[in-house]
Amino acid sequence: MAPAVAQLLYLLAAVCFILGLKWLSSPATAVRGVRLSSIGMVLAIAVTLFDRTILSYGTIIAGLAVGGAIGLWGAKTVKMTSMPQMVALLNGLGGGASLVVGSAEFLKSELLGEVLPVDVSITIQIALIIGAITLTGSLIAWAKLQEVMTGRAITFPLQKTVNALLFAAAVGLSAYQVSVPESVLWPFYVTAGVALLLGVLLVIPIGGADMPVVISLLNSYSGIAAAMTGFVIRNEVLIIAGALVGSSGIILSQIMCKAMNRSLANVLFGAFGATATQSLKSAEGLTVRQTTADDVAVQLAYAQSVIVVPGYGLAVAQAQHVVRELADLVEKKGGTVKYAIHPVAGRMPGHMNVLLAEANVPYDKLLDMDAINAEFERTDLVMVIGANDVVNPAARTDPASPIYGMPILNADQARSIIVLKRGMGAGFAGIENELFFNPKTAMLFGDAKKSITQLVSELKAL
Amino acid sequence: MAPAVAQLLYLLAAVCFILGLKWLSSPATAVRGVRLSSIGMVLAIAVTLFDRTILSYGTIIAGLAVGGAIGLWGAKTVKMTSMPQMVALLNGLGGGASLVVGSAEFLKSELLGEVLPVDVSITIQIALIIGAITLTGSLIAWAKLQEVMTGRAITFPLQKTVNALLFAAAVGLSAYQVSVPESVLWPFYVTAGVALLLGVLLVIPIGGADMPVVISLLNSYSGIAAAMTGFVIRNEVLIIAGALVGSSGIILSQIMCKAMNRSLANVLFGAFGATATQSLKSAEGLTVRQTTADDVAVQLAYAQSVIVVPGYGLAVAQAQHVVRELADLVEKKGGTVKYAIHPVAGRMPGHMNVLLAEANVPYDKLLDMDAINAEFERTDLVMVIGANDVVNPAARTDPASPIYGMPILNADQARSIIVLKRGMGAGFAGIENELFFNPKTAMLFGDAKKSITQLVSELKAL
Amino acid sequence: MRIGVPRETAAGERRVALVPSAVARLGKLGLELLVEEGAGTAAHVADAEYSAAGARLVPAGRAAAEADVLLGVQAPSDAQVGAMREGAALVALLQPAGASALLDRLSGRRVTAFAMELVPRTTKAQSMDVLSSQATVAGYQAVLFGASHLARLLPMLTTAAGTIPPGKAFVVGAGVAGLQAIATARRLGAVVSAFDVRPVVKEQVQSLGASFLDVEAVAAEAAGGYAGALDEAQQARVHAAVAGHIKDMDLVITTAQIPGRKAPRVVSAAMVASMRPGSVIVDLAADSGGNCELSRPDEVVVAHGVTILGPTNLPSTVSHHASVMYSKNVLTFLEYVIKDGALAVDLEDPIQGPMCVTHAGQVRYGR
Amino acid sequence: MRIGVPRETAAGERRVALVPSAVARLGKLGLELLVEEGAGTAAHVADAEYSAAGARLVPAGRAAAEADVLLGVQAPSDAQVGAMREGAALVALLQPAGASALLDRLSGRRVTAFAMELVPRTTKAQSMDVLSSQATVAGYQAVLFGASHLARLLPMLTTAAGTIPPGKAFVVGAGVAGLQAIATARRLGAVVSAFDVRPVVKEQVQSLGASFLDVEAVAAEAAGGYAGALDEAQQARVHAAVAGHIKDMDLVITTAQIPGRKAPRVVSAAMVASMRPGSVIVDLAADSGGNCELSRPDEVVVAHGVTILGPTNLPSTVSHHASVMYSKNVLTFLEYVIKDGALAVDLEDPIQGPMCVTHAGQVRYGR
Amino acid sequence: MIETLVASIVLFTLATFLGVELIHRVPSTLHTPLMSGANAISGITVVGALIVAGAGYGWISQVLGFFAIVFAMVNVVGGYMVTDRMLNMFKRKPGGTN
Amino acid sequence: MIETLVASIVLFTLATFLGVELIHRVPSTLHTPLMSGANAISGITVVGALIVAGAGYGWISQVLGFFAIVFAMVNVVGGYMVTDRMLNMFKRKPGGTN
Numbered sequence A, B: 001m002a003p004a005v006a007q008l009l010y011l012l013a014a015v016c017f018i019l020g021l022k023w024l025s026s027p028a029t030a031v032r033g034v035r036l037s038s039i040g041m042v043l044a045i046a047v048t049l050f051d052r053t054i055l056s057y058g059t060i061i062a063g064l065a066v067g068g069a070i071g072l073w074g075a076k077t078v079k080m081t082s083m084p085q086m087v088a089l090l091n092g093l094g095g096g097a098s099l100v101v102g103s104a105e106f107l108k109s110e111l112l113g114e115v116l117p118v119d120v121s122i123t124i125q126i127a128l129i130i131g132a133i134t135l136t137g138s139l140i141a142w143a144k145l146q147e148v149m150t151g152r153a154i155t156f157p158l159q160k161t162v163n164a165l166l167f168a169a170a171v172g173l174s175a176y177q178v179s180v181p182e183s184v185l186w187p188f189y190v191t192a193g194v195a196l197l198l199g200v201l202l203v204i205p206i207g208g209a210d211m212p213v214v215i216s217l218l219n220s221y222s223g224i225a226a227a228m229t230g231f232v233i234r235n236e237v238l239i240i241a242g243a244l245v246g247s248s249g250i251i252l253s254q255i256m257c258k259a260m261n262r263s264l265a266n267v268l269f270g271a272f273g274a275t276a277t278q279s280l281k282s283a284e285g286l287t288v289r290q291t292t293a294d295d296v297a298v299q300l301a302y303a304q305s306v307i308v309v310p311g312y313g314l315a316v317a318q319a320q321h322v323v324r325e326l327a328d329l330v331e332k333k334g335g336t337v338k339y340a341i342h343p344v345a346g347r348m349p350g351h352m353n354v355l356l357a358e359a360n361v362p363y364d365k366l367l368d369m370d371a372i373n374a375e376f377e378r379t380d381l382v383m384v385i386g387a388n389d390v391v392n393p394a395a396r397t398d399p400a401s402p403i404y405g406m407p408i409l410n411a412d413q414a415r416s417i418i419v420l421k422r423g424m425g426a427g428f429a430g431i432e433n434e435l436f437f438n439p440k441t442a443m444l445f446g447d448a449k450k451s452i453t454q455l456v457s458e459l460k461a462l
Numbered sequence C, D: 001m002r003i004g005v006p007r008e009t010a011a012g013e014r015r016v017a018l019v020p021s022a023v024a025r026l027g028k029l030g031l032e033l034l035v036e037e038g039a040g041t042a043a044h045v046a047d048a049e050y051s052a053a054g055a056r057l058v059p060a061g062r063a064a065a066e067a068d069v070l071l072g073v074q075a076p077s078d079a080q081v082g083a084m085r086e087g088a089a090l091v092a093l094l095q096p097a098g099a100s101a102l103l104d105r106l107s108g109r110r111v112t113a114f115a116m117e118l119v120p121r122t123t124k125a126q127s128m129d130v131l132s133s134q135a136t137v138a139g140y141q142a143v144l145f146g147a148s149h150l151a152r153l154l155p156m157l158t159t160a161a162g163t164i165p166p167g168k169a170f171v172v173g174a175g176v177a178g179l180q181a182i183a184t185a186r187r188l189g190a191v192v193s194a195f196d197v198r199p200v201v202k203e204q205v206q207s208l209g210a211s212f213l214d215v216e217a218v219a220a221e222a223a224g225g226y227a228g229a230l231d232e233a234q235q236a237r238v239h240a241a242v243a244g245h246i247k248d249m250d251l252v253i254t255t256a257q258i259p260g261r262k263a264p265r266v267v268s269a270a271m272v273a274s275m276r277p278g279s280v281i282v283d284l285a286a287d288s289g290g291n292c293e294l295s296r297p298d299e300v301v302v303a304h305g306v307t308i309l310g311p312t313n314l315p316s317t318v319s320h321h322a323s324v325m326y327s328k329n330v331l332t333f334l335e336y337v338i339k340d341g342a343l344a345v346d347l348e349d350p351i352q353g354p355m356c357v358t359h360a361g362q363v364r365y366g367r
Numbered sequence E, F: 001m002i003e004t005l006v007a008s009i010v011l012f013t014l015a016t017f018l019g020v021e022l023i024h025r026v027p028s029t030l031h032t033p034l035m036s037g038a039n040a041i042s043g044i045t046v047v048g049a050l051i052v053a054g055a056g057y058g059w060i061s062q063v064l065g066f067f068a069i070v071f072a073m074v075n076v077v078g079g080y081m082v083t084d085r086m087l088n089m090f091k092r093k094p095g096g097t098n
């Protein structure tokens, strides 16, 4: 194959990656995005195989077969709930590959006694360090998520200083390696070792819940490592694809942090500061699952049946108009929305009626408890908006509870439950609500009106 | 200057252009965007001057001085209302520059008897053709906007065929030129002439109101011409900047078309089909100015004082809740919103009160005619929502009008007026309303609820 | 020139023709205002407010005798007419259609009389349009009146003591009063439907969030935006549609009128019988014949368990604001007809002309 | 076991203790239902509906004599008590506080009497809570009643006859009735403010779109979510704040109550005098002493031009829905106390205990 | 030679994609300034013009180069100035929270 | 040499900008699939691995190349498959208008 043709085909592969990434970020086109991106990958591999004067196909075929088989098997067998750790593992391997390629180039030149150009040397060192950090860092992330090791932040005194020193050491050794023309190998091994250690140390102080951000960041690193490899072997598709992943990965990490209302710095180094994470645990130590508006918006967009359970908080927030707007949007997207009115929701008889009538919610969508309770279990999504006591399962199960015996709305029977309230405040009865700790429940904290306004704009953007 | 340094500085210039373009597309950063982009330009020029072994600084200094002075003078003296034609003119010159540079390279090689590589030849031809089309096309656009020639579409029989033939001729001659090694000049001159003619012919069938789209498209062309020049002289910043402008210009043309609810094809070739543009002219031949939701949203975001004039159309559209939401948003952005209630707005006494009370608009924002009429002239923006007779100046000026003598809201005295209605339908009194033809007025057509919902999401996105 | 504001003499009339703010405005035009003592009491306006606004208080009965222009809400009593000066003017709701005796008496005293209900329903005259302003009040009050007679709640309420479904209200005749009734019933949370014979009204009804009872091929739009009478076939279709609809209604407000005719009969006795006991009908057309067969002017009729109210002067029960609005209408009219401190009667004027029922010893109404 | 539903004998009482849907539910439990002829007439429930639901119609007066459990809205007449069987049960609003004679008579006949107003205000008992259900109706009706007595319009209206500003309503005591009054006045378009001595109520008032009259350092929250009495300094501050606020009000609804005491006096005669003529006060506490100094139970007092209404039984004017809700409460109570077709009296029960005023010949109330 | 051509094509392609992604939703008030700003950037041909004019291959190059520089410079200077003037029309109002 | 380095830097810069612009607002449900998809793309090192392994410079290159290929292939194949599986979880519901 003529080099020019190969380069153009590489360019085509790069275009596949570009469009693939773009499409991946919208629900409607995501599937198409992966497909196109994988086509690009096949193309890149094929071009490489045909283009270069490959001397030993044996190793290559074996490698491709073994790697492909493992990947296939892993992807088929992994459980849906273990996806994040799977991605961590795959990412680590990607970093490992860069590390190995860099090492191979380096060792080859050393063995052949070649003197590498400075820029190649530099980029080899960068690929090496980043690849190593990605490898061990990802493995730690995997271990934390898989609960092979504790998900808690692991800190020790002077941790930041140690990390900084190690990083300086790695950089220093690399510089030494590059500047010394004669063939010395020890700085190379030490650099690799230090970088591998650094990967471990950088990730252990980060809590298990923040791992997705870390993985995304490491993913970005492995992109950069790939790009560096590209510099080394002068290959454009590696540079482009690597840089793409490098920058989009950082953006994605930032988006993820924003969705958690944190900064990237806070995620990465938060464990060293005051651990100000609010405790959202029940008396029995259960924790609630927090969610974000864009997430709920996607759920709403895909839910076929939605029930809104309004409560006193809806009235306090004066969210009746926006709720109506949200419901209209959901219906436009093809879902149905009903309102489940508990007889004592709010603070006066008919409180919810007054509000929802003001917002012109059609009367036939307001169903009282008896009319709607059987429907919950057939419902995709329940949105509990500022209600608390009226959906508290303790009324059914806990004879000691002051609300024991009060009939409640069966919100807990729905397939998925979203609760909108400001925090973990109790309702009128002043008691804890185990519904919030239900694994099917996700909490969207904030003033109900603000939250719903956000939901509306997220849903519109989808 | 070392070539590598020059190239890196060119890259920096390209980055300036990238960020400059990006920032230009948001109101908050636009000013910064132009500045950065112009810094990039200065950088690119400086690098060129220092890098190449410039033999004759005389011509260059003279050229820079003359061109800069003309540009400065033109930009300072042009009237704000003539901006579009100014841009057309500048764009034409840009295309002209590409044409001249291409010609110079071509003539040089012919004179020196050099044989150009095929790719350079090809790109020279492309630069030539596109540059020529841009030059004359832009000049025609300028002439149409400046009303030097008629703004109407100029068509003649077989126009499309002629254009196609001319285009084929230009391409054919170029191909011939490239493929014939010996020095012939006539195909070059003929190609240039045909392309210049083509520029004229392509633009004359397009109506004056669509010129901005055409200019944007020609701007995109001149970007491509610049990129081709870059191919010719092997200069990266030319390629990058040219491609950037080339693609973003096309996107911008599309956005502009979308804002006019047209397709690009319809704009370019619309004159040949049935001219289906709806007539929005008054009996006296005045035309209304149509606007779009994103435009109104920007105005709302920057208006300090807004008065909403609701009318019967608001009731018909049941837009009371969304109006309230829009007003809340405007106030959040720092503007004030008041409602001007005409005594006979709607179809029953107090019609507007009923609706706005339902949407919980605070009573102190509802001002009756006597209370608010003096405020209009101090108001940045009036939004007339489904009102008609109550803002019809004929009541003041036209004794023959059935509404003569009825006091009206002085909406026409505001600095800017937006009217939301479905079309040019009359109100209760069944008469035409000259307010709609006021130069300060822009019409946002569509059901009021839909329009306002759109405004809300546009305003949120700003 | 003297403007006289009497204390209303008609039974049950609580409004007053001019309120102090209007008195002050007229005073600025150089007019002299005479207000009878106690004229505003029933409308909750004190004599002191009138004096403060610049009026001269006169004993009851004196306004008619002294005024050049006598105002009034309802027609003056015979005594008042007798006391009026020759050539004086009169502005009030004179109900000229059935009042030829009054008109004769007025022309006998060469009074220039303007009947406020005859103000043309044109855009320009809207601010003098007492029919609209008083109908607004009537439509609002009709719903309050009906709802407080109802043995049911109008809004939907989901409570620990069960769910109360929303009440159903039905408005017949969606003119000024009918639309206001729709709006008020909607405010109270009722599910509102309406019927009218003018098809343009459908959109107006819907613009208030109510539904419209469509009857095929019924349209009786007459000149000036008023309704006309229906032919027999149309009447039959309306009858069938209303009968089918009305039996589920809790509150029915009827406001149908055809100018110059007996009010159309829309609700028959059989329809009343089909309704649930405890429902309420408010017939605003009771004194022009009634939209409901069983309504009697100013009586509370209970038939088949349904309460049928026929109030004839609801605006008067909202005496204060009804007076404020009436006064604003009269003020606008006076400002229109008074030029340079004197009445400028112009029988060719598109507004004065139709309103003037007697002038220079002639009865003009009906000629 | 036989359940008896009498025709109410108290003057002006239009409600009925059980409506047909509840009759049917109890029938399913195997109980025999006796309903006096005409028991539901005033609540617009026909005898035929009761029979259709499975009740046996008995002549007036017979229910007391035949029933094992006699229901009622108000306390039974002496004759009814006399006719009751020994050991029978009674469920009604007995107003035990001022009714020791009645209680003695009931215990004399060994009647087990449950006073519905004594149902504890706990979450669990909410569906038996007649105070809440009837207060809901009263709060709604108080606004309609007040508004239709008002010489003004409540909603803001911008019309060709001038702009009517929105009416101002003030609700004193934001308990169940007060909150409903707030909601209803808001529906009608009034600008609503409210005052209560319990600070928690502020948020509830605001959640209905009304504003709260803040008085510094006033808080009197007693057990069970009820209010307590204020000390003198607090009282003085409240007086000053209310006096400053009330003079601009068009409609005042007072609902303040302190359990077991005379209703607090919130609106003084001087305050009434400061209000605009034509305004209206509706005092829902009139029969427990009145929140307004000038109110008289069931009378219309006009003082200083202000109309003061003191309705004592507003729920009865909304007879049908008030009965539906009352009946639902009673039904829930009966389902709670009846086990296997017989009354299971349990004086230790947290709900029955407080409600049972006489049992086995003993008066338990007040012991 | 062909190598540099391919490299140029790669650059052109990437920059084209970048141009597409850069412009998303532009309020129509910014359409003209954006167009004008982009137009100024397309004046980058001035670099080409400089190279042609500076190469000193004789009078044709000189003359053509001169005109190319003048044209391109008018485009550049005029374009930026005009854009700036347009943007000065909308200054942020004080007091907004965004 | 240095020329190609600069060319590589130019490419890297452009692609970096492009990466930044490509990702805008991603619903959080797509965060993991997107991350996983991007991760699969970073498996492009497989190209490097192939070149290293195929060059045939002796056993070290062979062995290291083999492992590099295996690692990278697992990353690529696993990455795409996993992403696809995740995306299959949300299929559009029928009847929606968007």
Ligand SMILES: NC(=O)c1ccc[n+]([C@@H]2O[C@H](COP(=O)([O-])OP(=O)(O)OC[C@H]3O[C@@H](n4cnc5c(N)ncnc54)[C@H](OP(=O)(O)O)[C@@H]3O)[C@@H](O)[C@H]2O)c1
Pocket: A310, A311, A312, A313, A314, A316, A317, A343, A344, A345, A346, A347, A348, A349, A350, A351, A385, A386, A387, A388, A389, A390, A391, A420, A421, A422, A423, A424, A425, A426, A427, A428, A429, A446, A447, A448, A449, D123, D126
């Ligand atoms: N209906 C009646 O007649 C009546 C009368 C008296 C008492 N009650 C009692 O009131 C209760 C009613 O139950 P419910 O479920 O409606 O209400 P609830 O149990 O009182 O719970 C209301 C919840 O809303 C949340 N909230 C408050 N303000 C909010 C805001 N601005 N945005 C978002 N969330 C907000 C609060 O949590 P955060 O603080 O965490 O946000 C609170 O947990 C029952 O216990 C009932 O017995 C009813």
Ligand SMILES: NC(=O)c1ccc[n+]([C@@H]2O[C@H](COP(=O)([O-])OP(=O)(O)OC[C@H]3O[C@@H](n4cnc5c(N)ncnc54)[C@H](OP(=O)(O)O)[C@@H]3O)[C@@H](O)[C@H]2O)c1
Pocket: B310, B311, B312, B313, B314, B316, B317, B343, B344, B345, B346, B347, B348, B349, B350, B351, B385, B386, B387, B388, B389, B390, B391, B420, B421, B422, B423, B424, B425, B426, B427, B428, B429, B446, B447, B448, B449, C123, C126
């Ligand atoms: N207030 C009263 O008591 C009363 C009573 C009777 C008559 N009137 C008369 O009614 C008139 C009131 O004036 P006005 O300015 O309120 O109304 P108007 O003059 O009747 O004009 C209403 C305008 O709204 C537009 N429209 C209708 N539906 C719409 C929708 N869904 N979305 C957006 N626009 C819509 C219509 O234009 P398109 O068709 O182009 O959309 C129409 O031009 C006066 O002439 C008055 O005299 C008033």
Ligand SMILES: NC(=O)c1ccc[n+]([C@@H]2O[C@H](COP(=O)([O-])OP(=O)(O)OC[C@H]3O[C@@H](n4cnc5c(N)ncnc54)[C@H](O)[C@@H]3O)[C@@H](O)[C@H]2O)c1
Pocket: B347, C121, C122, C123, C124, C126, C129, C131, C132, C135, C172, C173, C174, C175, C176, C177, C178, C195, C196, C197, C198, C201, C224, C225, C226, C227, C228, C230, C255, C256, C257, C258, C259, C264, C266
């Ligand atoms: N141009 C203006 O400025 C102006 C001013 C005031 C009123 N108007 C218009 O004048 C019209 C009449 O108003 P009005 O309230 O005085 O009317 P009205 O009192 O004469 O009649 C009330 C309503 O009853 C309806 N009606 C008549 N016969 C009926 C029947 N058999 N069944 C059902 N409905 C029947 C009429 O159509 C009318 O809507 C309205 O449309 C109003 O908008 C216009």
Ligand SMILES: NC(=O)c1ccc[n+]([C@@H]2O[C@H](COP(=O)([O-])OP(=O)(O)OC[C@H]3O[C@@H](n4cnc5c(N)ncnc54)[C@H](O)[C@@H]3O)[C@@H](O)[C@H]2O)c1
Pocket: A347, D121, D122, D123, D124, D126, D129, D131, D132, D135, D172, D173, D174, D175, D176, D177, D178, D195, D196, D197, D198, D201, D224, D225, D226, D227, D228, D230, D255, D256, D257, D258, D259, D264, D266
């Ligand atoms: N847990 C439950 O399920 C449940 C059920 C029913 C009622 N409740 C609660 O019980 C409380 C009492 O309700 P209610 O309506 O029967 O009360 P109520 O009729 O006893 O009193 C009415 C209101 O008057 C107020 N008040 C007393 N003195 C006052 C004064 N001097 N000035 C102003 N206001 C004064 C009280 O605070 C109360 O809000 C309410 O808060 C209600 O929510 C709770």
